[in-house]
Amino acid sequence: MKNILKYTFVILAVGFVSCEPEFDTPVTDEGFYSSGTADLSKYVSLGNSLTAGYADGALYITGQENSYPNIMAEQFAFAGGGEFTQPLMNDNIGGLLLNGAQITENRFVLAVGPNGNPGPIRLVGTPTTDITNRLSGPFNNMGVPGAKSFHLVAPGYGNVAGVLAGAANPYFARFASSETATVIGDAAAQSPTFFSLWIGNNDILSYATSGGLGVDQAGNFDPSTYGGNDITDPNVFASVYSQQVEALTASGAKGVLVNIPEVTSIPYFTTVPTKAIPLDAATAGALNAQFAAYNTQVLPGLVGIGFITPEEAALRMINFSAGQNFPIMTDDDLTDLTAILQGPPFSLPASLATLLGQLRQVKSDDLIVLPASSVLGTTPDPSNPQGVIGVSIPLSDQFVLAVSEQARVTTASAAYNATIQALAGAKGLAFVDAKSALARVANGGIVYDGGVLTSQFVTGGAFSLDGVHPTPRGYAYTANLIIKAINDTYNATIPMVHIGNYATITLANN
Amino acid sequence: MKKVLVLAVFALASAVTYAGGYRVSLQGNKALAMGHTGVAVVNSSESVFFNPAGLVFLEDKINISAGVHGVFSSIAYQDTSSGANARTDSPVGTPLYLYASYKATDWLALGLGVYTPYGSTVEYEDDWAGSHLVNNIDLAAIYIQPTVSFKINDKLSFGGGPIYVTGSVNFNRNLNRTLTDLEGNRSNVTIDASGVSSWGWVASTMVNLTENLHIGATYRSEIILDAEDGTAEFENIPNSPLTPFENTSIKASLPLPAEMTVGMSYDFCEKWVFAFDFNRTFWDVYESLDIDFANPEIPDSKNARNYKNASVYRFGMQYEATKMFTLRAGYYFDESPVRDGYFAPETPRNDSNNFTAGLTVNLGERLQIDASFLYSHFKEVDASYNYYFENGVSVPFSGTYKTNAFVPGLGLTYKL
Numbered sequence: 001m002k003n004i005l006k007y008t009f010v011i012l013a014v015g016f017v018s019c020e021p022e023f024d025t026p027v028t029d030e031g032f033y034s035s036g037t038a039d040l041s042k043y044v045s046l047g048n049s050l051t052a053g054y055a056d057g058a059l060y061i062t063g064q065e066n067s068y069p070n071i072m073a074e075q076f077a078f079a080g081g082g083e084f085t086q087p088l089m090n091d092n093i094g095g096l097l098l099n100g101a102q103i104t105e106n107r108f109v110l111a112v113g114p115n116g117n118p119g120p121i122r123l124v125g126t127p128t129t130d131i132t133n134r135l136s137g138p139f140n141n142m143g144v145p146g147a148k149s150f151h152l153v154a155p156g157y158g159n160v161a162g163v164l165a166g167a168a169n170p171y172f173a174r175f176a177s178s179e180t181a182t183v184i185g186d187a188a189a190q191s192p193t194f195f196s197l198w199i200g201n202n203d204i205l206s207y208a209t210s211g212g213l214g215v216d217q218a219g220n221f222d223p224s225t226y227g228g229n230d231i232t233d234p235n236v237f238a239s240v241y242s243q244q245v246e247a248l249t250a251s252g253a254k255g256v257l258v259n260i261p262e263v264t265s266i267p268y269f270t271t272v273p274t275k276a277i278p279l280d281a282a283t284a285g286a287l288n289a290q291f292a293a294y295n296t297q298v299l300p301g302l303v304g305i306g307f308i309t310p311e312e313a314a315l316r317m318i319n320f321s322a323g324q325n326f327p328i329m330t331d332d333d334l335t336d337l338t339a340i341l342q343g344p345p346f347s348l349p350a351s352l353a354t355l356l357g358q359l360r361q362v363k364s365d366d367l368i369v370l371p372a373s374s375v376l377g378t379t380p381d382p383s384n385p386q387g388v389i390g391v392s393i394p395l396s397d398q399f400v401l402a403v404s405e406q407a408r409v410t411t412a413s414a415a416y417n418a419t420i421q422a423l424a425g426a427k428g429l430a431f432v433d434a435k436s437a438l439a440r441v442a443n444g445g446i447v448y449d450g451g452v453l454t455s456q457f458v459t460g461g462a463f464s465l466d467g468v469h470p471t472p473r474g475y476a477y478t479a480n481l482i483i484k485a486i487n488d489t490y491n492a493t494i495p496m497v498h499i500g501n502y503a504t505i506t507l508a509n510n
Numbered sequence: 511m512k513k514v515l516v517l518a519v520f521a522l523a524s525a526v527t528y529a530g531g532y533r534v535s536l537q538g539n540k541a542l543a544m545g546h547t548g549v550a551v552v553n554s555s556e557s558v559f560f561n562p563a564g565l566v567f568l569e570d571k572i573n574i575s576a577g578v579h580g581v582f583s584s585i586a587y588q589d590t591s592s593g594a595n596a597r598t599d600s601p602v603g604t605p606l607y608l609y610a611s612y613k614a615t616d617w618l619a620l621g622l623g624v625y626t627p628y629g630s631t632v633e634y635e636d637d638w639a640g641s642h643l644v645n646n647i648d649l650a651a652i653y654i655q656p657t658v659s660f661k662i663n664d665k666l667s668f669g670g671g672p673i674y675v676t677g678s679v680n681f682n683r684n685l686n687r688t689l690t691d692l693e694g695n696r697s698n699v700t701i702d703a704s705g706v707s708s709w710g711w712v713a714s715t716m717v718n719l720t721e722n723l724h725i726g727a728t729y730r731s732e733i734i735l736d737a738e739d740g741t742a743e744f745e746n747i748p749n750s751p752l753t754p755f756e757n758t759s760i761k762a763s764l765p766l767p768a769e770m771t772v773g774m775s776y777d778f779c780e781k782w783v784f785a786f787d788f789n790r791t792f793w794d795v796y797e798s799l800d801i802d803f804a805n806p807e808i809p810d811s812k813n814a815r816n817y818k819n820a821s822v823y824r825f826g827m828q829y830e831a832t833k834m835f836t837l838r839a840g841y842y843f844d845e846s847p848v849r850d851g852y853f854a855p856e857t858p859r860n861d862s863n864n865f866t867a868g869l870t871v872n873l874g875e876r877l878q879i880d881a882s883f884l885y886s887h888f889k890e891v892d893a894s895y896n897y898y899f900e901n902g903v904s905v906p907f908s909g910t911y912k913t914n915a916f917v918p919g920l921g922l923t924y925k926l
Contacts, residue, residue, distance in 0.1 A: 062694035507750035
């Protein structure tokens, strides 16, 4: 019988060994997760707004906390990752000040309007982040909103004196190491052991979001002559991109390169339908009567004289019907007929000739940009209820990314992506096909624990209220993609995150 | 006998199964030291709880026992798929008990007990991975039980009495996995109800088969605590008509399940006692934790629990080593009422093996000091709670849990 007591006390003694419950293999133990052949102790991320954690049309603290590099760094911490710092904004309002004057807009929030419908509005409030307050860096997250590929190697890109003139970037001005610093120089100076580089989106995106207002600079090798909305020449991209990869890998750092998604994957281009104009039969009939002479006499006449091709004439035909209709628009890729139509044999009045000069209807394969939703169907002149944008007033070219413009974007981005993938292969770096991944989100979506992540504006979960930048959940999805590529390339086992734990859009009524 | 017992203890110790819900079996230092057996043991007024029928067999006219336990309990959680991990930082629980009995006549004893058989205090770090299920909970129920015990003859007695319960609960969780205010602070709700009272009853019997062999049975009724005017306090709610969460009153029901105990005790070799108790706790009454918000704009909260009835097997030994010291040891196996897929982090209990020991120090004829110690060992368990929904889609919360508890206790017994 004494043995029972003895055994009991032995068991008790074993129990006393640990007071806290310990797992057989705790995830916090060194070696539970591995970084493989990569060294994550000093991670530096380079890129543009996507890397900075920009969302809802602004940069703000909670967005930065959910930037994909920050999410990755939190997971890296399980596999030897070190501290990760970011040039945090001063608030969650988002706008920037320059010497007290606001130079960028506040963030969007989802507000319920007086009609009871929720929609994005700019958050009201005075931002407190003044770019003249230079932060003491360096920072691990070197993402600079607005940066194009060649900006990362441009000296003076962080010179606050150049911001108003457009020669420098207000976000980089906050944390550039000097007025002449380059982004790539400040990154390399940190001697990263690991880096991520996702740059080139803006080299096509600003052209696309401006509805193709800029110029395709293919063939122009001097980026200092480019306008803000221009497409970067692919050779320029290849040149600066390989410079950057060289600079980052010079001391043996491993890293990951991310390619450029299609613009057609983002709600900024897919939310407003091309058949945006509802008309009843009577209105459609009246409009068709007004355009009857143009369709049946003017256009064939122009073809007959040889001003335009039969194809262009077909493109320029205007037709409405009861139901949803394509709006009319100005397309600067069409032959400008303003002067021709004022001369014989047409002799149209100047106002009508101007209207018809580069007029066509939107086609089903054009893309209408998100901001057009607040313009289409409105009457800019209250005294003229007949002057409706898309019906009697053409939608400006900046609101439509025409098929011809889309082709320029596709050509350039395909060239950039070829460069990125080739460099990743040549340097043995991890490569992330963000283009395909984002296309999956846009086409059917990604199933996660709690739903399906899609590109649907507001409700899809992947994109913030600016229609271009991801939500925290979209960034978490991106972080997982990159972690997977790192794991595959470097034989690492960095854990991914549950994207359902990351928020989507923010609700707030002003 | 010895061999059989040792085998029985170790067979159970190696069994793999799943314990306890929010039942806190700490109703007396003497009994706990013997694996919390006592339905057939007569040695103190702890019988008010374990078997009121036994009070009439106590030798002394007045018996008083009081004591306290310190519950040091920790839960560790980890999810190897994401690396998420957490560890509770729960305050030390201090359940108390007080029992008194008075032998009015040779055949009738009266008693009173105050004890806390149900409760739970769990505090995770705010906004941890499972914060949409619980950040912290503090549940307490105090039982007050006037008791009568009478014997038919020296072999048979009955006992019982009404039970008055007063309970309280304070519970905080985040509203879901992602909702925050504009500054990124997670939206959360605190449910608070206190002074919730109800009535139940206990009935028991004891049979002395021989001078040395006793059997007993005790049934304690189910008691439902209905909170009628609790409060819900919402914090960090976005300023939006889409999130109409305002502080409001709530209604909720928490069942304290019925428990049936049968057992035996055997006195042998003059100084030894062996006891065995079997508990069956009727947890199936705990189907769902539902919170009904008075504000009709706020959707009611339904949290499936679907507990199953569960058993506890208890073994205890007592040895009167000297006139001054009585030594005790015990073991019990506590089956979890939690079904697969219902493993919620506010009571993450799987089956546990529990080891107890203790002693009584006799300070003269009347006063005793009772000390006990309990170690609860839970196996590391992979489990999930699959009944949390977002937009109608089940979002399982899964991971690995490892729990343990150390419970030292100290009490006094006074006899007159």
